[in-house]
């Protein structure tokens with residue numbers, strides 16, 4: 001498992017060095033580690049990238065052959081919900097976020113979704129809120145994803161008898177994993193999307209088929225293994241270090 | 256005369272001894288700066304290496320040569336020491352961002368037979384460097400009076416699109432304008448006045464500017480090039496921001512920018528100065544459909560001609576393409592040739 005995970009990462013690194021302007025420049029001229037791509041050039045922070053350094057450079061994250069430039073802050077939501085909450089057909093996923101531009105695109109088949117701006121629950125989003133209420137009345141499952149405060153606002157706007165039926169899934173930034181949370185939660189980052197979720201074991205599990213995590217001198221760095229464009233490799237986010245869950249045998253981030 | 260030749264890969268090899276002296280002696284443009292060549296090569300699909308021919312210790316000739324391969328959407332592999340590579344490669348003797356100038360430069364003292372001999376030594380060095388996979392060598396943008404140094408049995412020579420040259424024949428810009436058609440003259444003056452009075456347009460020009468994001472400039476140049484549709488045979492890669500970051504801060508490079516009231520970059524031009532042959536190098540503009548403005552192109556030419564006459568340079572060149580428009584601005588055609596050398600003829604007379 002660990003070997004295969006690492007091989008996938010090495011493939012992304014090699015392909016990014018060969019085809020993506022941003023990483024070509026960074027690693028050819030400065031360098032990187034684990035692996036080095038130009039012998040002897042080790043770079044800064046092992047070649048990892050601060051998210052701020054990507055501002056205004058999204059065009060350079062597109063491979064030479066071309067590709068999309070859109071950043072999806074909800075990328076990976078579907079697979080992580082399916083893995084940790086067994087979200088299945090008939091569920092409504094309600095994303096509560098003041099900034100969410102569009103609904104999630106990678107939910108399992110048959111799962112519906114909606115997007116709510118918490119400040120507009122009595123205004124432009126009243127209709128969407130009604131939809132959520134109907135769902136709960138029918139006894140269907142509603143999974144609400146958002147920041148703690150945003151989820152509180154949603155709960156306050158719902159009829160008291162229904163609010164507690166919502167499955168709360170608070171979203172945590174990678175630098176905010178130490179605070180207590182539970183039983184469900186997601187790790188999400190504005191550029192990288194959803195990186196993992198809280199396992200039944202209480203550990204922060206990485207969505208390892210899609211995300212690689214590596215320790216660097218500047219902290220943990222995340223790589224999207226399946227997003228061809230815009231390519232995101234070794235992006236520094238939050239604190240903590242990579243580890244393995246003894247119960248599940250899969251990668252986690254330890255706060 | 257004993258000539259020897261070597262290939263220097265700017266990504267891996269140090270600057271050749273005597274390189275600064277040679278570039279000064281031959282008055283080479285800024286793109287021959289070894290540090291810039293290094294940045295350019297790392298960011299290339301077909302990286303340029305530098306061929307250096309010496310007579311004894313002294314550099315007698317040099318050439319920029321792109322080692323090309325069929326795959327388009329990939330940067331070149333990092334340099335290795337492994338030899339005898341069989342993968343197919345061909346060599347384009349070409350200066351990536353100075354397409355109207357030959358990429359072979361001879362020391363002024365090297366003449367006739369010496370030049371032919373230097374070219375053959377260079378070719379043998381390319382063959383050693385590339386290995387048995389070398390398919391041939393193409394010399395691009397060769398001036399007519401240089402062709403004879405490269406021709407020979409099996410070699411083919413043909414004429415390409417010419418480059419455009421404006422010889423400096425006037426004491427001031429009015430002299431230049433007076434020589435144009437009445438229509439062109441009035442329109443250039445009208446555009447210049449309009450641009451001058453437009454409060455929503457910010458025009459800035461300056462040498463060695465560091466106030467502009469080089470990645471923003473690169474993005475505009477690359478989208479402009481993509482829109483024009485690059486021929487499949489173009490061996491160049493996209494302009495790299497990291498290259499421009501070094502290039503634009505040079506004192507012999509002038510950057511001209513046009514911005515909208517909201518700061519959107521509408522058009523850019525780089526002017527590459529030179530003691531005799533100044534280059535109107537990059538021109539890129541946002542299309543009108545995306546908020547671009549018409550006629551900034553002519554304003555740019557006016558500003559470049561202004562430098563030509565005020566600095567007393569001998570000529571302003573403006574590359575290939577759009578010859579009709581350039582002719583209306585007084586530019587003339589300068590013949591360029593390609594000499595193609597198939598593998599069996601490489602290094603032979």
Ligand SMILES: [Zn+2]
Nearest residue numbers: 199201245248
């Ligand atoms: Zn676990």
